[in-house]
Amino acid sequence: MPEAALVASAAPIGVLALQGDVAEHLAALQRIGVAALAVKTEAQLASVCGLILPGGESTTLIRLLHRFALAAPLVARIRAGLPVWGTCMGMIVLAHEVAELEQETLDVLDICVRRNAFGRQMASAEVALDIPVLGPEPFPAIFIRAPWVESLGAGVEVLASHGGHGVLVRQGSILASAFHPELTHDDRLHHYFLGMITPFALD
């Protein structure tokens, strides 16, 4: 497993720090003992071996990515194989498109997402989610105005579903969750993301 290789690597894992629950992801990475970096500039982006896009507000984040001149370099690094993980807002921003909305995305993950998909009754909820790749113990998945995966391309694997829709998906080096593992103290998904990072991700 690449974890040993990662420990040997000096490159930190980044958390995109333009908007959203950045501090919670940084704290989770610190809890599991890896170097973490809040990423706000192109130079910082170039220095990380993996990147988390946190929860927040997807239309705001897209605007900020352009204002900070990070949209194009980020897409280029992701296309070159940088492991990325989007949580909630991050899932929306990585997606190919947003159902029924003319919303710009980075279009690197072959899914169509529906924003705020679970409706008012699930504006915020914790669900014991079955995630087979994490083992038999259910995961405490916190959904906050969460999207779901409306449709997906053949290269996308659904790792967990809720209410009949994908809420955790992976396409190669890209992971996306509709929920917020950084808001719990269950770090298994952060560990899983570590496992996706190899020295090959370093340019």
Ligand code: GLN
């Ligand atoms: N509903 C938000 C959006 O559409 C995402 C919510 C979240 O990240 N918790 O951007």
